[in-house]
Amino acid sequence: MKGGAKKYPHFFRIFFPEQHSHTMKVPKEFLKNLNEELLSNAVLSIPSSDEKWEVSVVKKGSEVYMQNGWPQFVTDNSLVLHELLLFEYHGDNCFHVQIFGTNGLERLCVKETTQEQPTTIPKKTIPTSAGSSLHKSKSCKKDLSQPKESPIEIESSEALKLAESFTSCKPHWKHVMTKCHVEGRCILPIASKFARKYIPEEVKQIHMGNSEGTLWKVQVSYFKIQSRSYANLSTGWAKFVRDNKLMRGDTCIFELEENKDLHMKVHIFRTRCAPS
Missing domain, CATH: 2.40.330.10 (DNA-binding pseudobarrel domain)
Structure with missing residues (x-):
């Protein structure tokens, strides 16, 4: 040649x-x-x-x-x-x-540039959910009016263990962050059983809040395999990641709140082991 x-x-x-x-x-x-x-x-x-x-x-x-x-x-x-x-x-x-991607373009690690500003909303007293959840609580006597908690910084394995011990009466799911959840394309698959049970397909946007009560708007995208539906957190997720400084190895628990609009509280268990 x-x-x-x-x-x-x-x-x-x-x-x-x-x-x-x-x-x-x-x-x-x-x-x-x-x-x-x-x-x-x-x-x-x-x-x-x-x-x-x-x-x-x-x-x-x-x-x-x-x-x-x-x-x-x-x-x-x-x-x-x-x-x-x-x-x-x-x-x-x-x-x-x-x-x-399905649009025919090569998928590269391009940072999202949306300048959407998070909105701080007043705290509300949320009634305890009596319905079943993906993760069942060991105890439903948790004080919902407790002070705001700070993200926990611990070793990666310990962060996961602590997240495993999390209990709540509300539906919730857990995800350990990997490279493609916090860098580049920045999408996050929603636990399939949770999505099918609690997120109707007509829902196109979720409000996600941290422990300080700040909210971010995150879009939900759907796809089907045969007759089963799956969902991802897409546009807006990258901004949530950046603003909350999520890293590989962090564990997040997504807890469904009982609001008129679909709202999830995100509990962050941070790791000191994530690469810089």
Whole structure:
């Protein structure tokens, strides 16, 4: 080849969560064209990040799959239905993966620039919910008029343990922040059981508040797999992340408040272990 950029072997896949959340099949035709054999592990990287993911490469019958480590890649990059993944092989078991959104554009780590200002609202006394919740409370005798709490700064594992011990009579769900939840595209999947039970599909926006009573407007986006609906926190989530200085390793508990408008209180359990 004279001049020009080097061409690498590559293949693409359209992402379907029901097929690709746990494993990713490598096409036979792609393997035939390689001048080397894939070993037991491969390393994945994306252009917009310095982070790398190690995945196991296993053979099942006549097929080859990326398996252990692949679900973490899916989670960290918040892959959703119909996104296109382009796998480019650079040798030595290293793949560069480009992610293209459903709009056909490559997904890059671009910071959200919305200048939406949060609104402080007066505190209200919220009645205790008698309904069932995703996480059931061990005790419903918690004093709802207690003073404002500050975010807790502790080691990552301890933060998760403390979050696990959280109890409330109100519906709530927990999420540990990874890179793609607090950097770049900044979307956050809502726990599917929680979303189906408490967030009607006609809801397009949620008010999210911190322990100081400040509110942010966050949009909800939906997609379906077969007949099941899933939801993400999208536009506005990045501003909530920045304003509350969320980092990888932080654990957030999203608690549904009983207001006329859909309102969630976010309890933040911070880690000192997150990278700067």
